[in-house]
Amino acid sequence: MPPNDPPPPSACWKQEDGRVVLELSGDWRRDGPAPVIEGEPPDQAPDRYATDALGAFDSTLPAFLLAHLRGVANPDAADTPLDGLPPDLRGLMELALAVPEESESGRKKKPASNLRTLGKRALRIWAGFLSVAEFVGLSVLAFGRLLTGRARFRGRDFWMILQECGPQALPIVTLINFLIGLILAFVGNVQLASFGASLYVADLVGIAMVREMGVVMTAIILSGRTGAAFAAHLGSMKANEEIDALKTFGFDPFDFLVLPRILALVLMMPLLTIYANVVGILGGMLVGSAVGIPPVLYWNETLTAVDLTTASLGVFKSVFFGAAIAISGCLQGMHAGNSSAAVGQATTRAVVAAITAVIVLDSAFAAIFTVLDI
Amino acid sequence: MTDRSHNPSPQAKIAVRGLTMAYGDFVVMRDLDFEVMEKDIFVIMGGSGCGKSTLLRHLIGLREPAKGSILYEGKDFTATDPAERGAFIQRFGVMYQSGALWSSLTLAENIALPIEENTSLPPKAIQDLVSYKLSLVGLSGYEDYYPADISGGMNKRAGIARAMALDPDILFLDEPGAGLDPLSSRRLDDLILRLRDSLGSTVVIVTHELASIFAIANNSIFLDTATRTQGATGNPKQLRDHSDNPAVRTFLRRGEDESPSSNSPS
Numbered sequence: 001m002p003p004n005d006p007p008p009p010s011a012c013w014k015q016e017d018g019r020v021v022l023e024l025s026g027d028w029r030r031d032g033p034a035p036v037i038e039g040e041p042p043d044q045a046p047d048r049y050a051t052d053a054l055g056a057f058d059s060t061l062p063a064f065l066l067a068h069l070r071g072v073a074n075p076d077a078a079d080t081p082l083d084g085l086p087p088d089l090r091g092l093m094e095l096a097l098a099v100p101e102e103s104e105s106g107r108k109k110k111p112a113s114n115l116r117t118l119g120k121r122a123l124r125i126w127a128g129f130l131s132v133a134e135f136v137g138l139s140v141l142a143f144g145r146l147l148t149g150r151a152r153f154r155g156r157d158f159w160m161i162l163q164e165c166g167p168q169a170l171p172i173v174t175l176i177n178f179l180i181g182l183i184l185a186f187v188g189n190v191q192l193a194s195f196g197a198s199l200y201v202a203d204l205v206g207i208a209m210v211r212e213m214g215v216v217m218t219a220i221i222l223s224g225r226t227g228a229a230f231a232a233h234l235g236s237m238k239a240n241e242e243i244d245a246l247k248t249f250g251f252d253p254f255d256f257l258v259l260p261r262i263l264a265l266v267l268m269m270p271l272l273t274i275y276a277n278v279v280g281i282l283g284g285m286l287v288g289s290a291v292g293i294p295p296v297l298y299w300n301e302t303l304t305a306v307d308l309t310t311a312s313l314g315v316f317k318s319v320f321f322g323a324a325i326a327i328s329g330c331l332q333g334m335h336a337g338n339s340s341a342a343v344g345q346a347t348t349r350a351v352v353a354a355i356t357a358v359i360v361l362d363s364a365f366a367a368i369f370t371v372l373d374i
Numbered sequence: 375m376t377d378r379s380h381n382p383s384p385q386a387k388i389a390v391r392g393l394t395m396a397y398g399d400f401v402v403m404r405d406l407d408f409e410v411m412e413k414d415i416f417v418i419m420g421g422s423g424c425g426k427s428t429l430l431r432h433l434i435g436l437r438e439p440a441k442g443s444i445l446y447e448g449k450d451f452t453a454t455d456p457a458e459r460g461a462f463i464q465r466f467g468v469m470y471q472s473g474a475l476w477s478s479l480t481l482a483e484n485i486a487l488p489i490e491e492n493t494s495l496p497p498k499a500i501q502d503l504v505s506y507k508l509s510l511v512g513l514s515g516y517e518d519y520y521p522a523d524i525s526g527g528m529n530k531r532a533g534i535a536r537a538m539a540l541d542p543d544i545l546f547l548d549e550p551g552a553g554l555d556p557l558s559s560r561r562l563d564d565l566i567l568r569l570r571d572s573l574g575s576t577v578v579i580v581t582h583e584l585a586s587i588f589a590i591a592n593n594s595i596f597l598d599t600a601t602r603t604q605g606a607t608g609n610p611k612q613l614r615d616h617s618d619n620p621a622v623r624t625f626l627r628r629g630e631d632e633s634p635s636s637n638s639p640s
Binding site: 152154233236240247249251 | 436536
C-alpha cells in the first residue's frame with residue numbers, strides 16, 4: 001500500500017460505561033474502498049459518536065448512519081443522540097431525521113403474499129376481458145347514436161383520420177403486399193415447376209392473397225401503424241387532461257374521439273384490402289413472367305381460380321379486423337394512465353392486442369368457413 | 375370562523391355538504407363542508423398532494439363523491455340525472471392545470487369548438503367571439519397558433535379564454551399561477567379580478583401561491599394534510615391573523631413566526 005493512500009473508512013462499535021459508542025474513522029467516499037465494520041452493531045442507536053479520526057466524507061457516511069438508525073426500533077427524530085458528530089454531519093443527520101418515515105406518503109405498502117399476487121393477476125386478466133366487452137358494447141351503442149343522428153363529432157376530424165389511416169398507408173401496404181405476392185409465387189413455383197405445372201402459380205397466389213394474406217398483412221400493418229397512433233394520441237390527450245376538458249364542455253369523449261376512429265378504420269380496411277389483393281397478384285405476375293408465364297395468361301388463370309365468393313371472403317373479414325384494431329387502439333388510449341410512460345405502455349398493449357385479435361379472429365373465421373364449406 | 379350550519383343559505387352558489395373524497399379505499403379528504411357565494415373569488419388551498427385538484431374534479435363532476443353532496447344554487451348536483459347534470463356542466467368554465475388545450479387544434483379552433491357545438495351561430499359570429507375572447511386574455515393575433523407553438527403562460531391564458539367560451543356562471547381554475555414568473559402570475563391575478571368584476575362570474579381557484587391568495591381571494595378553504603379534512607374556511611387575510619387553527623396560520627405565513635400583520639400585502 002503506498003504511504004499516502006487515504007485511510008480506509010471504518011466504523012467500530014464499542015461499549016463505554018454501559019453506553020454504546022460508534023467510532024468513525026477514515027475517508028468515506030463513493031469511489032474509495034468499502035467501509036470496514038468492527039464489532040457487533042447493537043440493537044439501539046449509539047449514545048455517542050467518536051469522530052476524531054474521521055477524514056473527509058460524502059453521502060455514503062450519512063447514508064450508512066441513517067440506515068442503522070432507521071433499522072433500530074426507535075426512530076423518534078428529536079431524541080436521537082447525535083453527540084460527537086462534526087457539525088456538518090450532524091446537520092445532515094438532523095435534516096434526514098426531521099421527518100419520520102412514511103408520515104406523508106399516507107398509504108403504507110405491505111409486502112403481498114404470493115397467493116395474493118396470483119389472485120390479483122387473475123382478477124386483472126378478468127377485468128381486462130370485462131373492459132374489452134364494455135368497450136365493444138359502448139361502441140355498438142355509439143353506432144346506434146350515430147345512426148339516429150345524436151352522436152356529436154367534428155366532420156373535419158373524421159376526414160383527417162380517414163386520410164391518415166387510408167391513403168397515407170398506401171405506400172407501406174403496396175410494398176408489403178407486392179413482396180408477399182412475390183414470395184408466394186417464388187415458393188409456389190419451386191414446387192409446381194417440378195410437376196410441370198408452373199401455370200398454377202397464378203391459382204396459388206390468387207387464392208392465398210385474396211382469402212388470407214392480403215387482409216391479414218394489411219391488418220397487421222394497420223395494427224402497428226394506425227392502432228398504435230390511436231393509442232398514443234388518445235393516451236397523451238388523457239395525460240394532458242384534454243379528455244377531461246371535452247367532458248366539461250358537455251362532449252361525450254367516446255362519440256367525439258372513439259367513434260370517428262372506429263368508423264374510419266371500418267371504412268378504410270375493406271378498400272385497402274381490395275387494393276392489397278390486387279397488388280399481391282401483380283407481384284405474383286412479375287415472378288410469373290420471369291419464369292415464362294405471359295401476363296395475359298397469368299391474369300386469365302387468376303380469374304378462373306378466384307371466384308366472387310373467394311374474393312369477398314377477405315373483404316368481409318377486413319371489416320371485423322378494422323373494428324378490432326380501432327377498438328384495441330382506442331381502448332388502450334382511453335384507459336392509459338396519466339404519465340408519458342403510461343402512454344408508451346398503452347401503445348405497446350394496443351399493438352399486441354390488435355395483432356392478437358386479428359389472428360384469433362382469422363382462425364375463428366377459418367373454422368367457420370370450413371364448417372360452412374365455403 | 376368555520377361555518378358548519380347545514381341549511382344552505384339562499385344566495386350560496388355552491389354548497390358542499392359532508393363531502394368525503396376517496397380513491398378506492400384511500401380517503402383523500404373527509405367531511406368537507408363549505409359554501410361559495412355568488413361573485414366570490416374562492417380559493418382552495420393546502421399543501422402539495424392534499425387533494426386540492428381532487429376537490430376541483432369533484433366540484434365539476436368528473437369524480438363521484440364517496441359520501442356527501444354538492445349543491446349548486448340549492449340543487450343537488452351529485453344526485454341529478456345525466457341530462458340535468460349536463461346542463462349544469464355547460465354553465466362551468468374550467469381551466470386545467472396544464473391548460474389542456476386540444477393539441478391538434480389551433481387556439482381559435484380550441485375556443486370555437488365549444489361554441490360551434492353548443493350554439494347555432496354563423497361562422498362569422500363565432501370568429502368574432504373567438505377574437506374577442508382571445509383579446510380579453512391578451513392573445514389577439516394568436517388565432518392560428520397551435521398550443522405547442524406558444525409559451526406555458528400563454529397556454530394558461532388561452533386555457534382561460536377557452537374556459538370563458540360559453541360565458542360560464544362559474545369559472546374553475548386549477549393552479550393558474552403555477553410555473554409562471556412573478557410578473558406573469560401578477561398579470562394573471564389582475565386578469566381574474568377584472569374578469570370577475572366585469573362579467574360577474576363566480577371564480578373557484580386551486581392554488582398555493584400566497585401572493586395570489588392574498589391579492590384576489592375573498593373566501594377560501596384550507597385542506598389540512600395532517601387531519602385529512604378542512605382546516606378552516608373564510609377570508610384568507612383574516613385566517614392568517616385570527617384563525618384558531620395553527621396549521622392554517624403557519625401555512626399562510628410560510629411557516630414564519632407570528633409577526634405583526636402590518637407588512638402584509640393588501
